[in-house]
Amino acid sequence: MNRYIKPMRLYGRLHPMRKSQRQNSPSVLAIIVCALVLAGTSLPMESRASESAEINSLKQQLEQTQALLRQIQQRLSRLEQHQADKPSTVATTKTDAPPSPARPQPVRPVMPQYTAQAPQPAQASAPSPSGTASANAFNPQLSAVLNGSYMAFSQPPSGFAIPGFPVSDAAGLGKRGFGINESELDLASNIDNLFYGSLTVSLAPEGGANVEEAFLQTLTAPFGMTLKAGRFFSGIGYLNQFHSHHDDFIDRPLPNRAFLNTQFGDDGVQLRWLAPTDTFLELGGEIFSGRAFPGAGGTLRGQGTWDAFINVGGDIGYSQSWKAGLSYLHARSVARNAFDAAGNTVGNFSGNSRLLLASLVWKWAPNGNPVNQNFRFQSEFFYRHERGLFGTVTPVSSYLGRQFGWYAEGVYQFKPAWRIGLRHSELFANNSGAAVTFGSILDTGGHRPRRDSVVLGYNNSEFSRIRLQGSRDATQNKVDYQMGLQYVMLLGAHGAHQF
Amino acid sequence: MKLHKRMMIFTLMLGAAMTGFVASAWADVRIFACEPEWAALATEIGAGDVSIYTATNALQDPHHIQARPSLIARMRRADLVIATGAQLEIGWLPVLLRQSANPAVQPGQAGYLAAADYVHKLEVPTSVDRAQGDIHPGGNPHIQTAPNNIAIVAGVLLQRLQQIDPEHADAYQARYNNFMGRWNTAMTRWQQQAAPLHGVRLLVYHKGWAYMIRWLGMVEAGTLEPVPGVPPTTSHLSNLLAKLKQQPVAMIVYAAYQDSRAAEWLADRAHIAAVKLPFTVGGTDAAIDLFGLYNDTIHRMLAAAGSKQP
Structure with missing residues (x-):
């Protein structure tokens, strides 16, 4: 959800196509804020001096009532205790706990008659969930993510670039010192029996809101199909579809930043099919508008990017599980800008961009119980083939890019709440064509960008995470030593995690 | 041409889905x-x-x-x-x-x-x-x-x-x-067998036993987790130990899936029993089915209460 690693990423600021969306966003924000206020607060009554005596007498009455209630409750719990001591039999339906004012009325199950042979009428909807939360049951899950950090760099982050790679606006690592990163608001809910919907709005520290994800998804499509539509993060690869507050590292791997502008998402549709087999096998395809990197310009009448992916997965015994995938992403770009760390345009590309992506994740937890200890290994390989025209201001010269990248990381939770992780990322570019001139951003200068990180994470609960990360960043010739301390806090609804 | 490629993928997926549907009868x-x-x-x-x-x-x-x-x-x-x-x-x-x-x-x-x-x-x-x-x-x-x-x-x-x-x-x-x-x-x-457990005070690892405790008329005196879902901390266990000196309990119970170390640490110092309970079917060797689950749960608690409360 959150994009703490790239305060630069604001579609509206840099992509002309996103400007309109961004201008709309304050009203979206206003609606959310209103909803929050309505859901969470009861408006305090205005009190005046003349009414204070009346209020006092009301307070006294209330206290008396409360005392009475306490007495009743005590009596009832004694009674309940007494009842619980007796052997309870189920053949009679009257042994349910007596209704108490403090608890909701228990929903009495429609008990089948002990001797009745006739099947009961359909009752799936008859007994309904009990509980005090039922009044809010129809409200969407609401959550917010807070995220702030302290970052130290030995080289000025304003000089960030990846030699040989024309990168977009979100590939950099942010600023020095203290800062909050994008805060996030998330609403998700089943819309009705057919659809699930989710909205994620990120709020940039300098102001402005950005619709990060806004999609619906079918719940009951036939034949194991699922259709998703709207704006969402693509299902290609492994890491891409995760909101970054699930991550164990402060930043995304170097190839994700170079090839996918950290995280690839766009407006479009996705169709997935889950095979009816005991081994997990999933096929999927997506068509996008083609406005987001690596596409640009909304080519092919706004269907400029498409991809396809296949994922397989399973368990090995109780303790191990795995998932592997292969994805192909095809984008047709017109006038795709490349940026430096300050947001200046330093390149312009028109042509076809193809990306092949292989991913593997393997997890270990003793007996499948990850609470005390667990380990995850994850690796992805990227190969990109770009052909077209490239120039600093307008695409004029021929360009053929064959670029390769990979990362591998392992994260070990050695005791509850504590984990340590290691990651290595590497890129390699083989660019050719008239556009590759000495000193241009397509010129690697014979350098292979790489980066190593070690992270120590502390999660007090599922909702609060603090992490300390050290990195040796050899993305450019001069090695940059970096240190980051970050918190990620989740307020509100308990989100379920994907594998 | 691009459109064709895309259409092909979707048709393939649809075809595969149909086959799956037939196969899943x-x-x-x-x-x-x-x-x-x-x-x-x-x-x-x-x-x-x-x-x-x-x-x-x-x-x-x-x-x-x-x-x-x-x-x-x-x-x-x-x-x-x-x-x-x-x-x-x-x-x-x-x-x-x-x-x-x-x-x-x-x-x-x-x-x-x-x-x-x-x-x-x-x-x-x-x-x-x-x-x-x-x-x-x-x-x-x-x-x-x-x-x-x-x-x-x-x-x-x-x-x-x-x-x-x-x-x-x-x-x-x-x-x-x-x-x-x-x-x-x-x-x-079970009700008859567990009669001696009535009124017995116990510590639990997690608030996972509320229904059993009420059923058997036992008394929950505290949890090893400081709050639900947060693993036991040394300071919290020390506090519990101090409390146990004033108000002793008969046993500490934890589920088969929970780490036994916190329960054993405290049980050793308070000279009481740490009892592993199956919690669900398969949690212990004796809990082979639902009947075994309750038989073993009651058996283990009776053993602990009997040895510590003569």
């Missing part, structure tokens, strides 16, 4: 049981008319299961999902339900059974604040620790099986009757 009712106790109950009532996949085992914490690909694949073809509900599985079941693309088992359908919806829940919080830990707004979800809850869920499960598979309705009814006969006898026996 099975005879028996496929049950996806989120916890072993519901798998055991489904075995009692469904027997040969159902095939059961158990998503978790007794050594796993049902709050913290990863939504593994294998679980998604199994749910894809399930006819009935039996969950505990009351937000016990909130960290993983919603993902499985959404990803499984199985209309039959979505909440509200006959193929989705959340057991806790049908029992009277304890410890329903009047206010919900995360400072109290990872609490469940719907009440304590660990309903399988009292046998009368099992009996209630058995009735609901019978109805669901009869609804999904009317052809075998009589067989389900007969097995239910048989099970309930044995279960009622066993409940009376």
